[in-house]
Amino acid sequence: MKARQVNKTFKIVGINGHGAFADFSTEVPDFARQLLLRTREMEDHTNGEIALFEPKKGENHLEGDYYVGIVVHDKPRYIPRGMEYMEVSRSYTSIRGPIADINSLYKELADWTEKEEYSRDFASYIIETYHPTERGEEVEVFLPIE
Numbered sequence: 001m002k003a004r005q006v007n008k009t010f011k012i013v014g015i016n017g018h019g020a021f022a023d024f025s026t027e028v029p030d031f032a033r034q035l036l037l038r039t040r041e042m043e044d045h046t047n048g049e050i051a052l053f054e055p056k057k058g059e060n061h062l063e064g065d066y067y068v069g070i071v072v073h074d075k076p077r078y079i080p081r082g083m084e085y086m087e088v089s090r091s092y093t094s095i096r097g098p099i100a101d102i103n104s105l106y107k108e109l110a111d112w113t114e115k116e117e118y119s120r121d122f123a124s125y126i127i128e129t130y131h132p133t134e135r136g137e138e139v140e141v142f143l144p145i146e
Contacts, residue, residue, distance in 0.1 A: 002095070003112035008142065009089035010127060012050055013042050014069020015082060021056050021064055028053075032068040041080040045070045052088070052125035071129070088125065092142035093118055099130070099139045109141055118145040 015035055019027045028051055039045060048071035054064035067086065079085050093116070095109040113120060124144035131138045 003109050004094055005091065005116070005118065005145070006094050006142070007089075007091050008094075009087065010050060011072050011074065012052075012067070012069040012086045012088070013045065013072050013076060013079060013083050014050070014052075014067045014086065016065060016067050016084070018063065018065050020062055022062075024053065024064075024066065028066055028068060031066075035068050035070070038080060038083075039070055042070055042072065042083075043076045043078060044074060045072045049130040051128045051130075052086075053128070055120075055122045055124075055126055057122055067125070088127070090121075090124060091145050092127070093145055094140060094142045096131075096138055096140040098135070099137045102139055102141075105139065105141055109143055113143055113145065120144070121146045 015031070017027065017031050032049065032051065050069050050071055052067040054066065056064065075085055075087070093109055093113040095105050097105045121144040126144065127142040129140045131140065
């Protein structure tokens with residue numbers, strides 16, 4: 001899939017975590033597995049997995065917040081204990097590909113975003129959505145733009 005600009009709204013029920021950016025690659029998937037064990041507590045969800053990440057703003061920015069969640073159709077009447085509902089709506093640049101290629105996807109998307117002269121919004125969460133396929137799992141990355 002090629003990079004593109006999209007306007008998107010995400011409706012999410014999830015849990016918040018905080019940690020070192022250096023540990024996100026192991027910490028976030030572990031946190032997501034804990035959340036997936038609780039999906040039966042959620043109503044009207046799509047089974048779509050999602051993660052939101054605070055962008056790293058510089059070399060001295062060592063820790064950040066993240067959310068792992070499940071996409072829902074609408075705001076649920078009941079939100080399970082320890083979880084919260086979020087609705088995020090904005091403009092993004094986006095790219096999708098094999099999760100094994102996530103580092104190159106981020107680089108390609110950042111390069112394309114700059115080339116197309118979009119201005120990154122470092123105050124908003126980067127979003128990843130996860131999609132099972134016949135060949136494994138794919139990830140779609142959404143970089144917030146102003």
